[in-house]
Amino acid sequence: MSKASYEGIVETMATARWNGKIIASSEDTVIVEGNHYFPLSSVDQSLLKPSDTTTFCPWKGTANYYTLVVDGAENADAAWFYTSPKDAAKQIKDRVAFWRGVTVTAA
DSSP states (O other), X not given: OOTTTEEEEEOSOEEEEETTEEEEEESOEEEETTEEEXXXXXXXXXXXXXXXXXXXXXXXXXXXXXXXXXXXXXXXXXXXXXXXXXXXXXXXXTEEEEOTTOEEEEO
């Protein structure tokens, strides 16, 4: 893994929001390629619906996705995670990242 890809662990509060709802909040996120990876335990799992979508990254491995469901609105494949990341990305195991309109702030 290149050092440019893994920026490190953030120890300030990071929050992910979509459709007016806090999806995740944690003082323990890992930043990889500019994305905050939240511990799964910090994510409101009642808002996650499993998706059949997968993608492949040469250095991280196969990503699986969740669709966010907030107040009846769905944001397809807006969250992703690596069940079995490659060794170069082991720091993101059991963590979830967001995109597709999800706002992540760190303060």
